[in-house]
Amino acid sequence: MGSVTESHLVGLHARSEGLMKLMRLGREGKVSFETLKDHLTKEALSLVELQSSAGLTRVVDGQLAWHDLLRPISENVEGLKVGPLARWFDNNVFYKKPIVHSRISWNKPFLPDYLCSSCLEGRRGKLVIADPFTFAKLSENNYYRSFDDLVLDLSEAIATEIIKLGSPRWLSMLQFSSPVLVKARLKSDDAELFTESINLIKRRVSVPIMVHTFFGDLTNALPLLLDAKVEVIGFDLTVTDLKKLREYDIDRTLCVGLIDARNSYMESEDQLLKDLSRVIDLVPARAYHISPTADLEFLPKDLADEKVRLLGRVFKRVGGDGWR
Amino acid sequence: MVGGKLFPTQEIGSLKKAPFLRRTITDLQLREVRYWGELLNVENYQRLQDALSRGNYNEKELYDWAALYAIRFFESAGLDVVWDGEQRRSEMYEYAMEQMANIRFVGRVKVWDLETYNKASVTGEISLRERRQIEEFLFAKKHARREVKIPLTGPYTLTDWSFDEYYVNARRDIADVRERLKRSRIDLLYDVARKGVAPLIEELYRLGARRIQIDEPALTTKEDEVETFVDVFNEMRRGIDAVFTVHICYSDYSLLFPHILELKAEELSIECANRDRASLGTSKDVRTGYEILRLFRESGFDKRIVLGTIDVHTDFIETPELVRDRIIYASRVIGNADQIVPSNDCGLRTRRWEVAWEKELSLVKGANLAREIYEGR
Numbered sequence: 001m002g003s004v005t006e007s008h009l010v011g012l013h014a015r016s017e018g019l020m021k022l023m024r025l026g027r028e029g030k031v032s033f034e035t036l037k038d039h040l041t042k043e044a045l046s047l048v049e050l051q052s053s054a055g056l057t058r059v060v061d062g063q064l065a066w067h068d069l070l071r072p073i074s075e076n077v078e079g080l081k082v083g084p085l086a087r088w089f090d091n092n093v094f095y096k097k098p099i100v101h102s103r104i105s106w107n108k109p110f111l112p113d114y115l116c117s118s119c120l121e122g123r124r125g126k127l128v129i130a131d132p133f134t135f136a137k138l139s140e141n142n143y144y145r146s147f148d149d150l151v152l153d154l155s156e157a158i159a160t161e162i163i164k165l166g167s168p169r170w171l172s173m174l175q176f177s178s179p180v181l182v183k184a185r186l187k188s189d190d191a192e193l194f195t196e197s198i199n200l201i202k203r204r205v206s207v208p209i210m211v212h213t214f215f216g217d218l219t220n221a222l223p224l225l226l227d228a229k230v231e232v233i234g235f236d237l238t239v240t241d242l243k244k245l246r247e248y249d250i251d252r253t254l255c256v257g258l259i260d261a262r263n264s265y266m267e268s269e270d271q272l273l274k275d276l277s278r279v280i281d282l283v284p285a286r287a288y289h290i291s292p293t294a295d296l297e298f299l300p301k302d303l304a305d306e307k308v309r310l311l312g313r314v315f316k317r318v319g320g321d322g323w324r
Numbered sequence: 325m326v327g328g329k330l331f332p333t334q335e336i337g338s339l340k341k342a343p344f345l346r347r348t349i350t351d352l353q354l355r356e357v358r359y360w361g362e363l364l365n366v367e368n369y370q371r372l373q374d375a376l377s378r379g380n381y382n383e384k385e386l387y388d389w390a391a392l393y394a395i396r397f398f399e400s401a402g403l404d405v406v407w408d409g410e411q412r413r414s415e416m417y418e419y420a421m422e423q424m425a426n427i428r429f430v431g432r433v434k435v436w437d438l439e440t441y442n443k444a445s446v447t448g449e450i451s452l453r454e455r456r457q458i459e460e461f462l463f464a465k466k467h468a469r470r471e472v473k474i475p476l477t478g479p480y481t482l483t484d485w486s487f488d489e490y491y492v493n494a495r496r497d498i499a500d501v502r503e504r505l506k507r508s509r510i511d512l513l514y515d516v517a518r519k520g521v522a523p524l525i526e527e528l529y530r531l532g533a534r535r536i537q538i539d540e541p542a543l544t545t546k547e548d549e550v551e552t553f554v555d556v557f558n559e560m561r562r563g564i565d566a567v568f569t570v571h572i573c574y575s576d577y578s579l580l581f582p583h584i585l586e587l588k589a590e591e592l593s594i595e596c597a598n599r600d601r602a603s604l605g606t607s608k609d610v611r612t613g614y615e616i617l618r619l620f621r622e623s624g625f626d627k628r629i630v631l632g633t634i635d636v637h638t639d640f641i642e643t644p645e646l647v648r649d650r651i652i653y654a655s656r657v658i659g660n661a662d663q664i665v666p667s668n669d670c671g672l673r674t675r676r677w678e679v680a681w682e683k684e685l686s687l688v689k690g691a692n693l694a695r696e697i698y699e700g701r
Contacts, residue, residue, distance in 0.1 A: 017432055024438050067437040085436055090546045092485050094436035237501050260505075264430050264445040264487035275501050300431025300443070 002253070002287035004276070006057040007315035010212045010234060010257070011128050011177055011295030012069065013062030014304035019043050040064050044116035048123065050305055054312025055319075057289075058124045058172055061116040067096070069130050069177055069295075070138060074098035076110035077157050083140055089179055089215040091262070091298065098139040104153040106160040120170035127165075131176035131211065132158055132201075133194040138180065148193055155197040159204040167206075173232075174201075175210040177295075181224070182216030182235075191224035202229040210234055214257060214294040219244040226252070236293040237275065238262075245283045254285040257293035259311055264303050272314050290315060330698055331651060331666055331691040332404040334630060336571060336593060337475035337537065338416075338671030339397060339409030339680060342390035349376045360677065364396040387412050388463060395468050397677070401684035405535060406470045410671065412460055416539060417485050418442050420477040423454040424520050430487065445487035450515040452523055461528055473535035473569065474528060479517035479560070480553045484542040488512050510552060517556045529564045537569040537593070541670075544575040551583040558588045569593050569630055573670045577616050581623050593630035595669035597650065598637060604649050611653040621658050629658065632669030633690065634683045639675065641682045647690020652697065661698055666691040 015023075022039050025031040044061045051059040066072055068088070074080045074096070083099040115127070130138075132154035136147065144150040162174065181194065202209060212234030213221055219241055225233050226248065234255035256279050258272055267275075280288065292311065296304035343356035354376060361369025372389045375381040394409030413419040418441070421427055426448030432440035457476060464472045491508040498504040525536060543553055561568050571593035572580070584592070600613025608615065613632075620629065633650045634642055647666065655661040666687060672680040 014433070020432075020438050020440065027438070087545070092542060092545065093434060096436070238505050239502055241502060242500065263489070263492065264443075265489040265492050271496060274499075278499060297434055300433055303430060 004318040006289040008058040012297040014301040045119045072114045078107040079104035106157040109164045124172040125170035132197045134180040159201045181221035182213040195228045198228045250285040253287040255289040259292045261292040261294040334405035338673035402688035425453040475537040478538040478540040481542040483513045544579040547579040591628040595632040597635040617657040634668040644689035648693035651694040
C-alpha cells in the first residue's frame with residue numbers, strides 16, 4: 001500500500017481584487033507595465049510563501065498573468081490566434097478559444113513573460129500547462145486537414161518552449177492539465193494520439209511528468225494514461241467513480257484531487273481524511289499525492305488561500321509514513 | 325399568440341439604466357429626460373425634470389420614473405409584450421440572491437479574463453426573505469398599456485452560479501464524494517425552486533401576473549442535469565395558469581434534447597442573431613444562426629419559440645428587412661409560423677438607449693414585414 005508522499009496545487013490561482021483592478025487599469029494603459037509586473041510578482045511570491053509555510057512539497061506561482069490555461073500559447077505560438085469566448089467545461093467560466101489559422105511552429109520564448117521564475121527560485125516548483133491534445137481539442141482548427149498533425153506540431157512547439165526555459169533549478173515537475181481526456185471516454189485513435197504527444201515531449205524534456213485530469217471521471221482516461229510515460233496521474237475526486245477505478249492495476253503515483261476547488265465549503269480535516277482513506281482502500285497505487293480537485297481560480301482569493309492552508313493541514317496529518 | 329396576432333413581438337427583460345439614474349444630474353441628463361420623455365410619450369415627464377432640477381427627489385421616485393420610461397420605451401417601439409427593463413435590479417443573479425435568506429456573498433469570482441461577479445454561498449436552508457419583484461410587477465401592471473411579462477432568474481441558474489456550504493454538509497454521511505455532491509446539488513436545486521422561486525411565482529400569479537419568464541442561461545452547463553431541471557420547472561409551474569417563457573441564451577441548444585420536449589412551458593426563448601450573418605436572404609447559407617431550429621422541428625418541439633432576431637452584443641442596427649428574413653427563414657425551418665415570436669437575443673442592458681431604440685424599432689418593423697408576407701399583403 002502506497003503512502004501519501006506529496007501535496008501541491010494544480011493550476012491557476014485566484015487573483016486578488018486589487019490585482020484585478022490594477023490589471024484592468026493596465027489594459028487601459030493607465031498603469032505602467034513595470035508597476036503591473038511588480039504587483040504580479042508580489043502576489044505570486046506571497047502565494048509561493050503561503051504554499052511553503054503550509055507545508056506543500058512543491059509550489060506553483062499561481063499563473064496570475066494567465067487569463068486562461070491556453071492563452072499564453074495561443075497568444076505566442078506561430079499559427080495560432082485568440083478567438084471568441086467559449087464555456088470552460090461545465091463552469092460559469094469562459095476561455096478564449098484558440099484559432100488555428102496556419103502551420104504551428106515555435107517562434108520565440110514566451111513562458112518567461114507569464115511565469116514568476118524569481119518566485120520559484122530555490123524551491124521545488126512545478127510548471128503547469130495544457131497538454132497538446134487538450135489544447136487542440138479546445139481550439140478551432142481552420143488549417144490542418146489532419147487533427148493528428150495539429151497535435152503533433154503543438155507537441156513540438158510546447159516541448160521546444162519548455163526546453164528553451166533552460167532547465168531552471170526550480171523545475172521539479174511538469175504538469176499537464178488535461179480535462180478533455182475525462183470529459184467522455186476517448187476513442188482509441190485519440191487515446192493513441194494523446195499518448196504519442198506526451199511521449200514525444202517526454203523524450204525531449206527530462207523532468208517527471210504529471211497529467212492532471214479534472215471535471216470528469218478518471219475512468220474515462222485511465223487505460224490510456226497507463227500507456228503514457230507519465231509518473232503521476234491526477235484526478236478529481238468529486239466526479240470520479242472510485243469503484244470503477246479499482247478495476248485497474250495502477251503502477252503509478254496517483255494525485256488525489258481531494259479538496260473541492262469549485263466550492264467555498266471548507267471541508268473538515270476529518271472529513272477529508274475519511275475521503276482520502278476511502279480512496280486508498282479502494283484504489284491501490286504506488287504512492288499518493290494530494291491536491292485540490294482543480295485550479296483554485298474558481299474561488300475568491302481569500303477562500304482559495306484558505307484551501308491551500310487546509311491542504312497543508314491535511315498533508316501534515318497524513319504525509320510521509322505518518323498515517324496508516 | 326398575443327391577441328391572435330401572427331409574429332407578436334416581445335423583449336427579454338433588461339434595458340440599460342435610464343439616463344437619470346446617476347449620482348450626479350447634469351444638464352445633459354436633464355436634456356435626456358426631456359428628449360426621451362417626449363419621444364416615448366412619458367406622461368408628466370416635466371415633473372421629473374422639475375424634481376431633478378430642484379434636487380427634490382428620493383431614490384424610490386427615481387426608480388419609479390425609470391421603470392415608467394422603460395415601459396414606455398418598449399411600448400412606443402411597438403412591442404406587444406413589455407417589461408420595465410429591470411430598472412430596479414442590479415444584476416440578474418445578485419439581485420435574486422440578495423432576497424434569499426441563509427446566503428452570504430463571499431466575493432468576486434472570475435467569469436473570464438478580468439470579468440467577475442459577486443458570488444454567493446448558501447449557508448442554510450434556502451428561503452425568501454424579500455420579494456422586491458412584487459413591487460416591480462404591481463408598478464408595471466398599473467402603468468403598462470400592453471401585456472406585461474415579468475422575468476425571474478431561474479432556480480437552475482441560481483444554483484449553478486452559487487457555492488453551497490449547507491446542503492453538501494447535510495449530506496456528509498454519504499461516503500462516496502461524487503454521490504455526495506450530486507445529491508446535495510439536487511437538494512439545493514429543488515429547494516431554490518420550491519422555497520426561493522415558486523413562492524414568488526405563486527404570489528405574482530395571485531396578483532395578476534399572466535406572463536412569467538424564467539431566465540436560465542446556465543441550463544446547458546451540465547448537460548446531464550437538463551432532465552432534472554425539466555422536472556423542477558414542471559413542478560414549480562404546476563397550478564399556475566400563466567404563459568411561461570423559459571429563456572436560455574448563449575448555449576448549445578442541442579444539449580437540451582430530448583428532455584426539453586417534456587418541459588411544460590408555453591414558450592422557449594433562444595438566442596440566434598448572435599450566431600447569424602448580417603446579410604439579407606432566406607437561404608441556409610446566410611441564415612446560419614437559425615439552423616438549430618431544424619433540430620427543434622425534427623424532434624417534434626411544438627412550443628412557441630421566442631426567437632432572437634436582434635443581437636444585443638453589438639451596436640450594429642439590424643434593418644427591418646434583416647429581421648424579416650430571419651423570421652421568414654425560422655418559420656420555414658420550424659414549419660409553422662405560429663410558433664415564432666420575434667424578439668431580442670437577450671436583455672438590452674449593455675446597449676445605449678439610442679442603439680436599443682433603433683434595434684427595437686427594427687424588430688417591430690421586421691415582424692410587420694414578415695406578417696405582411698405571410699398574410700398575403
